[in-house]
Amino acid sequence: MKHKFTLFKKVFGSIMLIGLFSSSIAVAQVSMSKYNTYYSQNFDGLPSNSNGTWVSGTEYFTGWRLHRTKPDLNALVVGAGSWNAGNLYSYGESNLTDRALGALGSATAGEFAYGLLLQNNTGSNIMSLDINYVGEQWRTGNRTTGIHHITFWYAISSDKNSFNLWPSGDQGWTKVNELTFYSPVYHTAGMALNGNAAENRRMLFHTLAVNIPAGHYIMLRWKDADEPEADHGLAIDDVSLTWRTDAGSGPTIMPIELKNFKATTKADKVELYWETASEKNNDHFLIERSTDGRVFEGIGLIKGAGTSHRVTTYNFSDQQPLSGISYYRLKQVDEDGTYTYSRLVSISKVVSEADVQVYPTMATHNLNVLLPQAQKYSRAVVVDVMGKQLLQASLTGEAEQSINISALSSGMYVLVLQDAKGNKITKRFKKV
Secondary structure, eight states: OOOSSOOOOOOOOOBOOSSBOOTTSOOOOEEEESSOOEEEEOSTTSOSSSOEEOOTTOEEETTEEEEESSTTOOEEEEESSOOOSOEEEEESSTTOSOOEEEEEOBTTTBOEEEEEEEEEESSSOEEEEEEEEEEEEEEOOOTTOOOOEEEEEEEEESOTTOOBOOTTOOTTOEEOGGGOEEOSOOSSOSOBOOTTSGGGEEEEEEEEEEEEOTTOEEEEEEEEOOOSSSOOEEEEEEEEEEEESOGGGOOOOOSEEEEEEEEEEETTEEEEEEEEEEEEEEEEEEEEEESSSSSEEEEEEEEEEEEESSOEEEEEEESSOOSEEEEEEEEEEETTSOEEEOOOEEEEEOOOTTOOEEEOSEESSEEEEEOOTTOOEEEEEEEETTOOEEEEEEOOSOSEEEEEOTTSOSEEEEEEEEETTSOEEEEEEEEO
């Protein structure tokens, strides 16, 4: 990943077993300590120039486990999305250390799940867990392949051998919809994609309200199922975690002296810039963005200077800013896991011809589509998360149009807009 900021890339070395972990296999875990409240992993330790092996039920990286529903297979294939065969993949350009862990599920290769095992060694109950990771798409299935996804789950236990990582079973697991990665590209001829390109990747962030007693374990699970159509090549990358023992304490006094924080537009990007006059035990900043100033999402992370008594400058580039007004804030996380927020800054991005607005994103009867001048989309299609077409409508030349969705059942959908040349864009919405 080539950015001005540092995204945490650590690796999912995973060990997964058929059913429960075997008591004869040594099960390692990542320690969640009192003073080091941050963990990150990437896949740069995966093979980059020749294929390797990762046996189901073994550990590739400390704490990370893999489970295959076809346990007799053990290949770990190096590729950049060119291969359409079902397999476990180390995705990335050949000979480059920047890797991502992914898979193509199939009847012959089976399904896959990756698990990270952690133990609470803080001496207190852990009440909150911030989870940040990046989903990447390295290959499309084919023109009949709709939206596929990697789902996220977690489970807590006093016994580290009790976690069942079988991809086809979810008993005992809690699903976190906010951390589901949906394929950005679909209904496209099978081809390789650059999973590091902004249009083919998404950063996901969510805070889990949990209760992990001292000494207990939590396992995080990413599951890549074998979908009905030819699977997309999806991967996970850049995982980072921050835990807190007192979720009710909320933000504290910022242990930094923030001189300024501002946002500016540059070309089609939003540039954020801030300075600190001093810092004390500052671990990192999480950059958050919102459309209304109330509900925020994490879009990037930058390491702090720790303890410093000199001016330190930071900058972050939002490569895919939202149209209209956006609000940004900094979540400053201390080395002991406490955190606080900066003031908000807002900026309005000029709508270009390529921008389309769909609202409300949670609709009951009608979905409104705002097309900028000279944007000539003629057809609208609504599909479900499996890619099944449910309704279609013709679009006129009006700038603002409405689509009746009252016949749809409650749930998540994707609106696909197409022009006369077959070009298309997609917008997600929820029917309520």
